[in-house]
Amino acid sequence: MPRFQLTSLSVFLALAAPALAAEPPAPDFKALLTPAVMQDIRGWIDTDIVRVSVGAQNDRIGKVSQTDIDRLDNQWKAERESADKPLIAATLSNPLSVYLARMQGRSLGLYAEIFVMDQNGLNVGQSSITSDFWQGDEGKFQKTFDAGRDGMFLDEAEWDDEVKVWRGQLSYTLTDAAGTTPIGAVTVEINLTELQRRAEAGS
Amino acid sequence: MLNNISVTKKGLAAFGLLALLAIGASAVIYDRATTTTTIVENNQRIIGILDETVALDFAITAQNLAMKNFLLTGDRSYVTAIEEASTAIEGQIRELAARYEETAADAKHHIDTASTIWTTWKTDVIEKQILLMRDPMTVDLARAMELTGDGSRLVGETHDAIVEATSALRAIGDVASADQKSALDLMELISLASAIAVALFAALLAFLNFRLISRPLSVLTGVTARLADGDLDVDVTRSDRADEIGRMNAALVVFRENLLRTRALEIQATEDRRRAEEIRRQAMIQVASDLEASVGAVSDEIVAASRRLNDAAGTLAGIAAGTTERAMSVSSSSEQTTANVQTVASATEELSASISEVNDAVRASTRIAADAVREVERSGNAIAALNSVVDRIGDVTTLINDIAAQTNLLALNATIEAARAARPDAALPSSPPRSRPLPARPPRRPRRSSARSAR
Known part of the structure; x- marks a missing residue:
């Protein structure tokens, strides 16, 4: 946790200065992520649907080799460019993806993207099509699932010039219902601009 | 020896033996036929139970399909169908358990197993999913439960138990059919053997009848006819037989001697006259x-x-x-x-x-x-x-x-x-x-x- 805070802070400070030049200043991600927000997120993430889906995929796929993971990831990336998307379609149509999409929609723009990973870092469900199928090489997985049951990672806020908002990714380790065993990880990309607006409006 | 037994006794013995042979063969065939009938009736019952067992499997499969359709479409009319199916399946299981107990007790535990697994699926999966489908927040959980494969596994196990029950039933039926076939084979063999035996025995009796009765009778008839015509040169040798033929022969000998004596007396009387x-x-x-x-x-x-x-x-x-x-x-x-x-x-x-x-x-x-x-x-x-x-x-x-x-x-x-x-x-x-x-x-x-x- 101290490492997490330190890293977040340094990243925030490093990126804050240049961003402010052309865009609104980057919001304080960590500060915006109040317990109430965390509670809301956990309210619909730490649920049976997520655990059941992750558990099911862990059971189904199990611990796989890097070769298999690379094959699946490459297939995913190939499908992104192709009209034929069996793996992507299958993943996006599963109940968890449908659920996450609905959660995203229900948030009225607060959550930009949600995806859940299994113990291999492979996607279990996602609200939209991600660039990769495997997140195991990224901080959102390495700093969460690999870090243990309490692993949490706030990625640095990014300016989305297309929709003119700040985005910030929150990732943390998913555990079983008892909260003891890590089963996977979840990443929730938050519209920090919207979060900030709500925080200001609510205050 | 046979010549010293009366024709009546010979006839009685021959027909008695023939009748005994036929009765013996018929008794064995009757016994086997009764066994076969019992087996056939039992097999019919087994086939009936088999049909009902398969019907149970179909009913569970149909219920599972209805559940999937419900999860897919959210159409609540499926819920009614699923619940009605549950009631029907419970009845089918009770009926089947009783019938297995009665006819195929050895296979009944498969039905009990199927019943237990199906009940688990019904309470732990179906009913839970139906409940989850009532809340939009848990609809996807209900559907995600399918991903665990628990429901499919339970349904599959139920199906497996039912299949094992049908296999056990078929095995019982096969054993019964084998018994039936062996009984029928035995019946075929006995029918054929008894037919041959009766034919051979009848031929033997006919031969004995010809040798012991018909031919001597024919000879005696010829002798009698010649004696009646007054031919006294006919050869009537005394027989050592003790039966009717022997007595007839002896009577004919006496008859011929009397005829001879009468003939001599007639000649004497003519001469005297x-x-x-x-x-x-x-x-x-x-x-x-x-x-x-x-x-x-x-x-x-x-x-x-x-x-x-x-x-x-x-x-x-x-x-x-x-x-x-x-x-x-x-x-x-x-x-x-x-x-x-x-x-x-x-x-x-x-x-x-x-x-x-x-x-x-x-x-x-x-x-x-x-x-x-x-x-x-x-x-x-x-x-x-x-x-x-x-x-x-x-x-x-x-x-x-x-x-x-x-x-x-x-x-x-x-x-x-x-x-x-x-x-x-x-x-x-x-x-x-x-x-x-x-x-x-x-x-x-x-x-x-x-x-x-x-x-």
Whole structure:
């Protein structure tokens, strides 16, 4: 946790200065992520649907080799460019993806993207099509699932010039219902601009 | 040995054995058929249970499909169908458990297992999913539960248990079918074997019947027919058989011997009759010749006697004439008269003797004639001739009688005249003592003679 805070802070400070030049200043991600927000997120993430889906995929796929993971990831990336998307379609149509999409929609723009990973870092469900199928090489997985049951990672806020908002990714380790065993990880990309607006409006 | 058992017993034994063979085969076939029927009935029950078991599997599969459809579409009309299916399946399971208990107890635990797993699926998966489908927040959880595969696994396990139950049922049915087949095979074998055995046994009996009864009977029939036709040359050997055939044979032997004896007796009787006829014919010839001879002799005698009688009568007439002449001169010579009377008396005596001879001759001829009449009817002519002879003798006798009466009268008168001449004072005797029986005797003789000849 101290490492997490330190890293977040340094990243925030490093990126804050240049961003402010052309865009609104980057919001304080960590500060915006109040317990109430965390509670809301956990309210619909730490649920049976997520655990059941992750558990099911862990059971189904199990611990796989890097070769298999690379094959699946490459297939995913190939499908992104192709009209034929069996793996992507299958993943996006599963109940968890449908659920996450609905959660995203229900948030009225607060959550930009949600995806859940299994113990291999492979996607279990996602609200939209991600660039990769495997997140195991990224901080959102390495700093969460690999870090243990309490692993949490706030990625640095990014300016989305297309929709003119700040985005910030929150990732943390998913555990079983008892909260003891890590089963996977979840990443929730938050519209920090919207979060900030709500925080200001609510205050 | 078989020859000493009566035909009736032989027949009874043969048909009894045949019947026993048939009854034995039928009993085994009946027993096997009963077993087969039981097996078939049991198999029918098993097939019925099998159908119901498969129907249960279908019902669960249909319920699972309805559940999937519900999860996919969210159409709550499926919920009604799923709940109704649950009620129906529970009933099916209860019914099946009872029927397995009754018919295939060994396979019942599979149904119990299926029931347990299905109940788990129903309560832990279906009912939970249906409940989750009531809340939009948990709809996806309900669907995500499918990802765990728990539901599919439970349904699959239920299906597996049901399949095991059907396999166990089929195994029971297969065993029963094998029993049924072996029973049917045995029945086939026994049917065939008994048919062959009955045919062989019947052939054996027919052969024995032919050897022991039919052929001997045929031989006996031929013998009887030939004996009936009078053919005694037929060979009837005595049999040592003790049955009816043997007795018939013995009877035929006796019959033939009797026939032989009768035939000999007949020949003897014919010979005797011929001989008796011959003897009788000879006797008749003899009698006829004898009669002819005796009648000839009698006739000759009668002729001779008649001649002598005529002579005597002539003599008497001469004497009488002389007597009459002398009577006139009797007084002159009583001694002469006495002498004459004595001459007459002696002549009378001679006549009497002649008559007596004639009488004897007549009697003899009468006897012979009577004998001849009794012996031979054909001697009638001779008898008739004899009768005429006798009649003539009768006439002669009457003539003799008349002559005798006249002679007697003459003699009496001569006697009286003589007495008077000798002793004129002495009383005359009533009748001369010597000539008194003379008139009485002759009239009787012809009557006896005629009486005899009449017989």
